[in-house]
Amino acid sequence: MVLQMARPSARVGTLNRQYRRRYPADIRRILDGPGSSFTRPTGWGREGITLTLGTASSAQAKAAHARISADVEAIFATLRAGPRPLSHKETVALSGEVYRALIAEHEENPGDVERWMRAEVENLRAESGQHGPASLKVETDAERKRRGFEGLFGARVSALLSRKALWVEEESRSRLLEQVSAAVRQGNLLLMDRAAGDYTPDPQAHRFPEVPAFTASTPSGRGKLTMAALFERWEKHPEQQNTSPDTKRRYQGVFAAVSKFLGNPDAREVSSGDLQRYVEARMEATESPLSPRAARDVHKAALSSVYGWATTKATLTGVKANPAAGVGIKVVKARATRPKGLTDPEAHRLVDAALAVQVAEAPPQTLPAARRWAILVCFYTGSRIGAVAQLRSEDVSVRPDGATIRFTPEAGEGIKGDARVVPVHPRLVELGFLAFVEAAPPGPLFYNPSQRRRAAARIPQGDLVARELAEWAGKVVAASDLGKVLHAIRHRFMTCCRHAGIEEQYVEAIAGHAPGSQNRQYGEFPMAVLARELCRLEAARVEGRPAPAAEGS
Known part of the structure; x- marks a missing residue:
């Protein structure tokens, strides 16, 4: 044939x-x-x-x-x-094509001066983010500018890249949009002169270099895929739409650190040996060294996750193997010298410090309110401080089966896992928690969003509150042999539940732990049942108070 x-x-x-x-x-x-x-x-x-x-x-x-x-x-x-990067010179050269096309089209008959003044105003509006569909999220200045440039020049840039048969990385497209804006501004000003009768040659016309002959990438000359670009592809892929912002921030920091250590390499050429050198250097650093556990569970995990994804998209990324898979980090479990949870005296000190913050001195959306109520909620729900710090007034409600607290990812990033609803322990009601919530405005209970200095700051306000509480609690407990004091409350909650005879499945549902068996992933836990179980917790035991003396002793 x-x-x-x-x-x-x-x-x-x-x-x-x-x-x-x-x-x-x-x-x-x-x-x-x-x-x-x-x-x-x-x-x-x-x-x-x-x-x-x-x-x-x-x-x-x-x-x-x-x-x-x-x-x-x-x-x-x-x-x-795959998408290729553009050098700065290539970017300016391409923007020069836009400039020359604009002048060629209008120089002979430019119209009136006002036409080009209006065009210049549109350019300035684009730079301030007033072009393109409005964003529903809080944007940085750079994001707002990019959206504006895309709205005004996006079609022109897409047509230019199409003519050149170029597929460029998002970062390169952003830089090209900015250079096209500058080129169009230069053209607008020249055409404004032309409209006024001034045909003096443009002294800046030759600033644009000659457009290179772009050729298809080859294995030896393909476009560079930086570590930042690889992370960006992973982050923006639809498969990551449910990945928490906290995880994305953590992974981005790791990729930035690796890129800096290796001298901004091509991500497709990074080897297991390169990453092994990186983690070894970070663990042996004289300033802020990584613990082996952090090196394994944060840095290696981030690299392994993104590179693992990239290998499944090898057609798009060019990544053939996961270099993180060959990185070895041994973590030796430290020998425990004390309980993981707070002891009775430690719990007693921390609860007393929380109760010492008077209700009148702790209005909603303040740090004193967090020191009193967030700490107590941790003691009586076993929840993570990150989840408690982001609670909103609308997350606490009174139902026919009792008062409840709803921990939901809708409130912020502190929730690890799905939303859950837990009962409010009678001790919290007795201390006035529901009255505190009722007096609070809609929104966060422990911080004021209007006091945010920078709307685009990377760290959520709930996280800042959690950090403040962790530092404060550490000073109150003053236990040098205890790591994370607020996490130790979570351990204590589990211990107190076992003392009270509460079954593990109910503890998991209240504290937000993953179900211990497949069977527990089915069905729901009625709130009346959870309230019944939670009420078994005795306040004296939870708060580490001495048991009352027996009568007649």
Whole structure:
């Protein structure tokens, strides 16, 4: 059997021949893949490519067909290599094409001066983020500017990249949008002069370098995939939409640190040896050394997770193996010299310190309120301080089966896992917790969002409250042999539940632990049942108070 080469094909309704090509399977996956940012050139349809050859001549059609075939194969090679970065010089050169096209189109008949003044105003509005669809999230200045530039110049940049058959990384596109804005501004000012009758040559016209001949990437000359770019692809992929912002921030910090240590390498060329050198250097650092556990559970885990994902998207990322898989970190469990939870005297000191904060001195949305109520809620729910610190007034309610607290990711990032509702212990009611909540405005109980200095700050306010409480509690308990005091409350809660005879399944449901068996993942825990169990906890035991003396002793 002899395979025939692709050849010009006939087209109904015209004598001109055409080029037709269906997409190979891997190219189709790239074009249709989630988050693909490649702008299809003219003639690139859903299933394949159809382009007119512009001639009915058989010889001319064959020559045109061969040229287009070569161009298409070059673009396929570019797609297979993945998005490429643009150097600063390449970015400025491409923006120069936009400048020259703008001048060529309007220099002969520029219209009136006001036209270009309005164009300049639009450019300034874009720079301040007033173009493009409004964002529902709090944006940084850079994000607002990027959205504005995309709204005003995005179509122009996409057309430019399409003509050049370029697929660039998001970071490079952002820089190109900014350079295009500067080039258009330069053009607007020149055309304003032209409209006023001034045809003096533009002294800055030659600042744009010549546009290079962009070629398809090859294994030896492919575009560099930085560590930051790899992380960005992982972060923005639809599969990460439910990954917590806290996890993303932690992973981003690790990738930035590795990139700095290795000298901003190509992420596809990082080896297990490179990452082993990194973790060893961090563990042996004289300032802020990593513990082996942090090196394994934070740094290696972040690298392994992102690189593991990248290998499943090798067609897009070019990452063939996970270098973190070969990193060895041995963690030797420390020998316990004391209980993990607070002892009775330690619990007593911390509860007394919380109760010493008078209700009148602890209005809602203040740190004193957190020192009193957040600490007590931890003692009587076993919850993590991060979850308690983000509680809102609407998360506490009184129901027919009793008062409840709802811990939900909707309130912030402190929730690890799904939302859960737990009963309020009678001791909290007795101390006035419900009255405190009732007097609070809608929103967070322990911090005031309006007092946020920077709306785009990376650390959530709830986390800042949790850190403040951790520092304060550490000073109150003053136990040098105890690590995280507030986590020790969680351990104590479990111990007190066992003293009270509360079954593990109820403890898990109240404290937010993962179910200990598959069976416990089915069904719900009625609130009346959880309240019944939680009421078994005796306040004196939880708070570490001495047992009352027996009568007659």
